[in-house]
Amino acid sequence: MPRKFKVAAAQVGAVHKWTPRTSTLKRLIGLLHSAHSQGARLVVFPECAFTTFFPRYTMSEPPEIDAWFEHGDDPSESPNTKPLFDEARELGVDIYVGYAERTSDGTSYNSCVYYSGALGKVVSKYRKLHLPGTKDPFPEKDAVNQLEKRYFTPGDLGFRAFRAPDLVAGALKKAGLGGKEAETTASVGKGDPVVGMMICNDRRWPEAWRVLGLQGVELVLCGFNTNSYAPQLWGSRQEMTVEEADKESRFHHALTMQANSYMNAFCRPSILQGTDELRRTA
Numbered sequence: 230m231p232r233k234f235k236v237a238a239a240q241v242g243a244v245h246k247w248t249p250r251t252s253t254l255k256r257l258i259g260l261l262h263s264a265h266s267q268g269a270r271l272v273v274f275p276e277c278a279f280t281t282f283f284p285r286y287t288m289s290e291p292p293e294i295d296a297w298f299e300h301g302d303d304p305s306e307s308p309n310t311k312p313l314f315d316e317a318r319e320l321g322v323d324i325y326v327g328y329a330e331r332t333s334d335g336t337s338y339n340s341c342v343y344y345s346g347a348l349g350k351v352v353s354k355y356r357k358l359h360l361p362g363t364k365d366p367f368p369e370k371d372a373v374n375q376l377e378k379r380y381f382t383p384g385d386l387g388f389r390a391f392r393a394p395d396l397v398a399g400a401l402k403k404a405g406l407g408g409k410e411a412e413t414t415a416s417v418g419k420g421d422p423v424v425g426m427m428i429c430n431d432r433r434w435p436e437a438w439r440v441l442g443l444q445g446v447e448l449v450l451c452g453f454n455t456n457s458y459a460p461q462l463w464g465s466r467q468e469m470t471v472e473e474a475d476k477e478s479r480f481h482h483a484l485t486m487q488a489n490s491y492m493n494a495f496c497r498p499s500i501l502q503g504t505d506e507l508r509r510t511a
């Protein structure tokens with residue numbers, strides 16, 4: 230049953246290692262306002278949206294690594310990130326946003342949350358399961374590295390579907406539409422939309438989509454940062470030019486998003502943010 234609402238793809242643009250966090254945050258808030266002024270009810274930001282995509286840099290010193298993470302359970306309470314959530318609450322807009330999470334016991338995850346502007350709180354969290362790349366950098370001096378295995382632990386929350394409260398005006402709130410009861414034939418597709426989240430490399434693995442599909446998900450949100458030219462990484466061909474690699478990377482992205490959405494009958498916003506070295510998208 231179609232329910233219509235506007236989703237915005239927040240194209241953040243290049244965020245460099247030396248870009249101050251405050252200016253990145255300002256950019257995210259600017260995009261949130263722009264999306265809201267154009268009628269968006271949900272704004273989707275990229276993976277690790279608050280900083281550069283730091284897993285491409287090799288770091289060994291704990292304080293240096295620690296600086297890229299938000300600490301504690303709830304990023305809407307973390308000083309570096311709270312202003313974006315506060316603004317979303319003020320505007321009554323929902324957001325999906327990726328960030329680097331360090332829990333109180335010191336475990337590090339590549340995470341994202343769904344924040345409800347209407348409720349003013351995080352309603353779901355996901356921690357990335359498929360961590361690509363290597364633990365150690367490639368020996369070549371100019372290699373493009375992907376060191377997620379160095380900095381993150383595989384997620385422990387699974388792929389959990391959830392209802393996005395009040396995302397669509399007039400959604401039914403009766404039994405079965407947000408509660409534990411089964412939906413009736415008359416109510417199917419009229420409740421709050423059923424949403425699933427994944428992060429970047431998860432999109433290349435069929436089980437991520439299928440697990441969400443089996444829970445009745447209608448909308449999959451996926452923020453990402455992807456390399457277009459990384460000749461050392463598996464699956465790349467050393468002899469490719471930068472242009473060929475870029476074209477192939479875009480093709481593989483579109484292929485996996487479209488094919489999996491088609492097979493599981495989902496909608497999925499897909500957002501692109503460009504940098505010289507890699508693309509950041511949601």
Ligand code: CDT
Binds near residue numbers: 430455
């Ligand atoms: N961030 C992330 O997961 N990026 C991966 C790179 C894979 S290595 C080619 C991606 O799937 O786009």
